[in-house]
Amino acid sequence: MEGVSRQGTFEGHKRTSLSARTNCAYSPDASILLVGIRGTGRSTLALVASTSLRFNLVDSEKIFHAKHGQTRTAYVAAHGSDEYRRQEVELLRSILTQHPKRAVIICGSGSVEGSGQELVRNFATSHPVIFILRDAGDISRYLGSCDEDFVSDLVHRSTPTFRTLSNLEFYNLSDSAIAMHGKDQAGQPSLLLKNVERDFLQLCSSAREHRPGVYTNKAQHSLSAVPLERRFFTYCLSLPIELALKFAEQTRGVDILVDAIELTIDIAPLCSANSLSHSIATQITRQYFVTRRSFQLPIIIHVISSMERGLQDLLAREIYLEVVAHALRLAPDYLTVDFHLDDADISQVRSARGHTRIIGHYLETSPSSNYWSSPQIWSLLQRMRRSQCDLIRLCQTATSRADNQGVREFIHSAKSSEKTDAPIIAYNTGRHGRQSCYLNQILTPVTHPLLRNPAQIGGDDRSWLLTIQESQSALYSSYTFEPQFFGILGADVLASLSPAMHNCAFESFQLPHKYSTLQCSSLKDLKTLVHDTRFGGASITSPFKQEIIPVLDHLSQSARAIGAVNTLIPLRSNGLDGLLARNETGPAVALYGDNTDWIGIYNCVRRHLSPVNAIRTNTTALVIGAGGMAHACVYSMIRLGIRAVFVCNRTEKRAQELACRFNGKTYSIDHNNVDNLIAGAAPDAPMCGPADVRVLPPTHSPWPTGFAPPTVIVSCVRSAAPDGPEDLDVPDEWLANQTGGVLIELSYDSLETKFIRKARTFSSRGWITVHGLQVLPEQGIAQFELFTGRRAPENVMRAQMTQRYTQLA
Known part of the structure; x- marks a missing residue:
């Protein structure tokens, strides 16, 4: 382990079972x-x-x-x-x-x-x-x-x-200890604990709930938490754990685009040192949480055993199990278990895994001829099935390119024979096996240009691994996938910022798609789009967000709750598979509608709400306006866990209608529930609400007695006039919360609205102002993921949106 002494042992420690030292x-x-x-x-x-x-x-x-x-x-x-x-x-x-x-x-x-x-x-x-x-x-x-x-x-x-x-451990990293990925929050003292808050709550969530890969600080689209193994063409970055800190610093502010990180821990140095010392165990913990903080992605821990390298001795087995035991203390999303172990050892790991998902792993480095059709591979598959692995990963070192055809035939046979219910990952390693890698559909290992230098990674040549861009390019070059077109559909979209964001995201992935403006005066034009076999989806804007609902076959929970759709996806097959296989072209058999407006608001609130203002039972929110965006805003407040939401609008009748839509309602926050496309949420699925939505008169009235001042205020009034309507000015009393909060202005017409200027006068109390230009990319990021199934390059989309807005302004 880099920078860590190999000397030292567990003081007074006898090698014991995993269950004595790990979580459940x-x-x-x-x-x-x-x-x-x-x-x-x-x-x-x-x-x-x-x-x-x-x-x-x-x-x-x-x-x-x-x-x-x-x-x-x-x-x-x-x-x-x-x-x-x-x-x-x-x-x-x-x-x-x-x-x-x-x-x-x-x-x-x-x-x-x-x-x-x-x-x-x-x-x-x-x-x-x-x-x-x-x-x-x-x-x-x-x-x-x-x-x-x-x-x-x-x-x-x-x-x-x-x-x-x-039975668990957490490394409390200071922001100064790591070059942070993404935005630097040092200029906002009230947010200094946000990273620690997110990291620790993630550990608590992983230890208490079976929700791998679901992040507590971020709302995403309706499919965002479908387990990675149920999606098509997902990728994990293979990262040696000793390089985690250096790689995080080198990629600061740059999205690495993958779906997960596979931290690899090679036990060969530990076998040479004859032990797993506490100092090395602590270093593993630190590097793990550096990775967690830097990339905020699901983590797979893969312990490379000496058995995998052909060194099968008692010491290697014991050290391997000790490293696995320590890895489980970190509550990773996934852990590989080497099936060179005997069944008793594997059973021991399973009993100590907690909510970590187990990937049964086997790498054959000296395969026989026709390995993928041999009795050995089928016997191994059945053994993994009996061990109840959540996923199965089978690999062999390719001796020729003909081995790649063997993998495809094996996958087809395994699926058709129904010999296992667990998702199967299968590919060949080495330069001859690259074709099988880019055709593998689940958690394909990829690399990064910074990790391709053998000198940097200790001489271990990983140059055969493809980058995610190379993998995506290969899928389209081989006609596995075909180019699609997308667009923003509305009556006045020529100045939209969406094309700039989405096209730069496509370019970042090397995807051959195009996103353009689809200006029209009637939904009749939608029929032409849908009948085009290359149509991949559309952003829906005014005046069609409500009008489009009757022509859709499926609605997400959020779209149904809000009563508006801003994302349209054509399905090429019925059911969940049609929604997951969004990269396919062909005739559309159904249309799916979602809403990402609420996601932009939700994520901006969570990103800027200081830990001292963490949402409690007495937290209140204020929404100014009663239009379509206000509906999405109220829904986002409820999903955040704020039960008391006040609405203020120039026309009280519209505010009352908005309040009636949400008042008393509860909503499932089970991310795996995609409504009628898959089975409904479990009876014990977590819920948010019931909502208490009340109307405030559009006058300078005092804040209602019995309620704490709001910590979240969102202005949903879009007006070209910089000063906005006078009668919706926020009284000073409504900004009386002593620890401040978050104020969001959703008007994109000006960077200096009356609401923003007033809010800044209260910044000394801890109020943080957020302009709509920070909300918009969050909505677009979620849309891009719905369109492509790919994790959006946030930094690229934000930069392009800002550049385009500056040009328009």
């Missing part, structure tokens, strides 16, 4: 216990988690002070360390007994000494116990009185104990 599937209501030394940020993380999950915050230090009237340090000085430890253990016993559900508990360092360790171990059998780590320099700066060398030594000595007591 916990009840969503199970309390969460945080352990670690002082200065790692446990209190902040506990506050973040308790607010988001709506759990009680139980701080053992505050309880100790309330009980004894002294701080811990003062109590030790007055009563001695032995009595202090006895009191700590009794306090811990009381807390764990009284708070088994719906609490985030901060455990004092002194309470996990002696008999306190047994209490924590017992608690960990049915609850998440998360070990919090942090850079020694950050801890030293927080404590102030300890130098970095002392802290490093303390971390080194305490880590073995905390690691054996816990």
Whole structure:
């Protein structure tokens, strides 16, 4: 592992089963216990988690002070360390007994000494116990009185104990520790904890819920959380874990376009060192969370075993299982399990996997002739099926290009024989196997130009891997796919920013598609578009967002709730497969409508809402306007978890109609429910609402009593007049929230509307203003993903939209 010593072992550690040290599937209501030394940020993380999950915050230090009237340090000085430890253990016993559900508990360092360790171990059998780590320099700066060398030594000595007591771990990265991907938030002090908040809530979600790849801080389109293995032509970047930090810094602000990251961990150096030391385990954790923060993508952990390289010995097997056990403590979305292992070892991994999805993996480096039709491959397939793998990945080193035909015949035979229900990933490795890679449909490994230098990746030649652009180009060059055309359909779209965004996204992927303006005065023109076998989809704008609904065969939940459609997709086959296979051309058999307007608003609120203003039961929102965008806005507020939403409009009647549409409604937030295209949401699927939508008169009335001032305000009044309507001016009292919030202006006509200017006068209170030009790309990004099935290049689309807007202005 780069920059990490290979010396050292687990102090006092005997190699044990995975289940003794890894996580399992916990009840969503199970309390969460945080352990670690002082200065790692446990209190902040506990506050973040308790607010988001709506759990009680139980701080053992505050309880100790309330009980004894002294701080811990003062109590030790007055009563001695032995009595202090006895009191700590009794306090811990009381807390764990009284708070088994719906609490985030901060455990004092002194309470996990002696008999306190047994209490924590017992608690960990049915609850998440998360070990919090942090850079020694950050801890030293927080404590102030300890130098970095002392802290490093303390971390080194305490880590073995905390690691054996816990079943999960989290690395609390400071923003200064990593060159951040995307926008720098340093200029907005209230947002400094956003990255930590997102990272930690993702871990809590992964440990508590079976939702691989679903990110808690971002709303996406109706298909965004269909598992990667159910989509067609998905890609994972193969990234050696020791290069994670360097690669993140090199790609700062640049989208890498893949669907997932496959972090590879080669155990060969660990076998040479004869152990997995705690220092290397900590480095693995740190690099994992660097990757999580930098790319915000599902992560596959692939441990490269020496068995895969033909070195089958007891030490290699034990170290492999130790690395796998440690990987499961990070709650990755996917983990590969090498089927060179025996069934007992594989069963052990499955019992400790928690909600991580298992990819049964086998690489044959010395294949026999006709390997893909041999009894060996079918026997292996059945063994993976018996082991209940979530996915199956079979690979062999290609000896000739003829092996690629063998893969295709094997996949066809496996699907037609129905010998397994698990999705199958199958391809040949090496330069001769590249054709089988770009034709593989599920989580195809790809590389990046920065990772193609053998000297940079330790001499391991990965040059045979294609980039995602090369893979996409090969699919169209081989006529597997054909070019499509898209456009924005409306009565006044000639100045639209959408073509600039979408065409640059196509170019970034090297996709041969075109996106243009489709100006028309009637929906009669839609029939001509739909009958064109190359038509891939359209953005729908005024005046057709409601008018188009009767001609559609399927509607997403969001489009149905809002009562408007802004995204049209032709389906070439019925059911979910038709919606997933959006790259196919041919006659359309059905039309699907979705709405991404709400996504732009939702994501901008989540991106700019500071942790101190995290949405609680008493959070309120204000929507100004009652038109189509206001409908999408109210829906986004409900989906955010804000139950009290106020609407203010010049015409009260329209505001009342808007309120009636949403008031009292609940909506499923089960992303896997694509309405009538697949089975409905499970009975226990999470819900948002019921909504309490009220109307405010269009006058300078006081804010309603009994409700907290709003922390989210959105102006949906689009007007060419820079000052906007006078009667919808926001009174100062409505901006009285002491910790500020987010104000969004959806008018694209001017960068300096009256609403924006007034909001900026309250920036000192923590109010953050967001212009519609930040919302628009979020909508377009979701549309691009709906059109193509590809993850949109956000930085490219934002840059092109800004450039085009500047030209028009």
